[in-house]
Amino acid sequence: MILSGQTIKQFIHDEIISIIPYKDVSIQPASIDLCLGKHFLVVDDMSTLYLSVDKSASYHEMQVTDGGVVTIPPKTFMLGTTLEQIRLPDHLTAFVEGRSSVGRLGVFIQNAGWIDPGFSGQITLELFNANRVPVQLKVGMRVCQLVIAQVDQATEGYSGKYLFQEGATPSRVYMDREEDK
Numbered sequence: 758m759i760l761s762g763q764t765i766k767q768f769i770h771d772e773i774i775s776i777i778p779y780k781d782v783s784i785q786p787a788s789i790d791l792c793l794g795k796h797f798l799v800v801d802d803m804s805t806l807y808l809s810v811d812k813s814a815s816y817h818e819m820q821v822t823d824g825g826v827v828t829i830p831p832k833t834f835m836l837g838t839t840l841e842q843i844r845l846p847d848h849l850t851a852f853v854e855g856r857s858s859v860g861r862l863g864v865f866i867q868n869a870g871w872i873d874p875g876f877s878g879q880i881t882l883e884l885f886n887a888n889r890v891p892v893q894l895k896v897g898m899r900v901c902q903l904v905i906a907q908v909d910q911a912t913e914g915y916s917g918k919y920l921f922q923e924g925a926t927p928s929r930v931y932m933d934r935e936e937d938k
Contacts, residue, residue, distance in 0.1 A: 758906060758907045759906045760905045760907065762784040762785050765905055766784050774845060774905070775842070775844035776789065776903075778841060779841075788902035788905070789902065790901070790902055790903075791839045791840070791841050791853075791880065791901050792841065793827075793838075793840065793898055793900045794838035795825075795838075795840070795896050796838050796925045797827055797835055797836065797925055798816040798817070798927055799816060800816055800817075801817050809931075810933075811931050813931060814927060814928075816927060822896070823896060823897060826893045826895055829884060829885075829891060829892050829893075834883065834885045835925075836883060836884070837881070837884050838879045838880065838923075839882065840879075843872070843878070845872065846874065846911075847914040848910070849906065850872060850874050850907075851903050851904060851906065852903075852906075853866070853882070853902070855900065856899060856901055856902060859894070862892050863886060863887045863888030864886055864888075865883075866900055867882070867883045873912075873914075873915035873917070875916070876920065877920060878920060879924060882925075
């Protein structure tokens, strides 16, 4: 069951969910808007010949000040982060959807999959400018929606490699253990 905006607001008030900083204006009918953070990563294409699931890539790091602008060149992929730190309890999960108004500029905003129950940290966003011209986004603007849903029973909670991440966090797929069960 997807939580309504009223339930999200109540859960934040009751400290069941934590979203910091929190603004009432961010509550939507069935989600809460999240804002673009200050930290960005772009693959260093001069030192990275290819991306591999076996090792970490090299990145250029960018910090943008509050209210500053990040320019995403045409056909460019970069990692960003939410301004907000979130914490979900063991009985709620979430996923990120880009805001339609930003998508209509040609910017796709995703997060790689679900946000597991028990997750705590900033959310890394995958940003792609599908346009043929650069697109500028402002740090602190609402760029995506967090849709929160209840799982059918409480879980043991997330304890993976992205727990407590801060800032844009690159792939850690090379840390996966692919074991037969």
